Amino acid sequence: MGTILTVDHLDKSFGKRQVLHGVDFFVEEGHIVALVGPNGAGKSTIMKAILGLIPVNGGGVDIKGQPVSITSHQALRNVGALIEYPGIYPFMTGRQQLALFANQHGKAKNVETIIAAMGMGKYIDLPAKSYSLGMKQKLGIAQALVNDPKLVILDEPMNGLDPQAVKDLRDLLRNLAARGTSILISSHILSELEKLADDVLILNHGQIIKHSTMADLEQQGGVGYTIEVGNIDQAKAAMAMANHPFETVGNAIILTHAAAGDLNHALYALVQGGVAIVSITQQSDDLEGAFLDMVNADGGEA
Ligand SMILES: Nc1ncnc2c1ncn2[C@@H]1O[C@H](COP(=O)(O)OP(=O)(O)OP(=O)(O)O)[C@@H](O)[C@H]1O
Secondary structure, three states, X not given: OOEEEEEEEEEEEEOOEEEEEEEEEEEEOOOEEEEEOOOOOOHHHHHHHHOOOOOOOEEEEEEOOEEEEOOEOHHHHHEEEEOOOXXXXXXXXXHHHHHHHOOOOOHHHHHHHHHHXXXXXXXXXXXXXXXXXXXXXXXXXXXHHOOOOOEEEEEOOOOOOOHHHHHHHHHHHHHHHHXXXXXXXXXXXXXXXXXXXXXXXXXXXXXXXXXXXXXXXXXXXXXXXXXXXXXXXXXXXXXXXXXXXXXXXXXXXXXXXXXOOHHHHHHHHHHHOOOOEEEEEEEEOOHHHHHHHHHHHOOOOO
């Protein structure tokens, strides 16, 4: 499998304010890539640049060897996208709108498949003005996917979706990726991206600060332990005496990024200090932990 999308040293300013600084990354065919970052980091701006919706100040975008820019949209024929709010015609039904978006190739079949996959059957023949926020969002996602695009760009697609719809979307995107579709997706629901994406791009202050596989990123943080104790002052003294790094929350000693042997070491120190141990809980550091660590290490949020 090759690379479908290359973003090469993209710079973007709004007026005097530079919001993207040399953004470089690529998306491989059949991969789901999560673009995460604090509010204002530049995620939507990158997606708009990829779709040739805004002019950029430097660098470029290439889809399968063809450049994309504000004046060059040829390469977007095989791209589906949902950016910000879905474009909905209020007086047309959802089905009519999907048929309008669908190209001639496999039109009716694709429309029916996507309606079923997104669970939209109950309301698809009602005018879209009667749709809830989540229903409109689903219609927007369906429009992005109805032509079997090779590359899909989704900006916050889970906005307004209920848990069943989030799961339906996850299954649908995973199936598409298994058939070779590439997906670039942004969301603040990191737990969902963790289940969905193969690769992660972390953006802060308009720069990619990490490009990694999801598996590598999750491992990087290691594990943490929460040790609930009978007497927290006694426990603090015992941990300090053993010279062991720790934090406290309420009646618990917290070990973050614990290496092999750290839990034993801490428990030994506590038992030696005569501290009653009430419970021990293990947390594996997840995408959220890795994300917050990296953004904080990069000087905090945008
Ligand atoms: N049309 C515009 N004019 C001026 N500034 C803009 C414009 N669009 C975006 N910006 C600024 O560019 C920066 C990046 O915005 P962008 O919408 O790309 O961030 P984001 O990462 O998608 O944020 P969020 O998570 O809140 O959606 C922000 O500081 C924003 O204020």
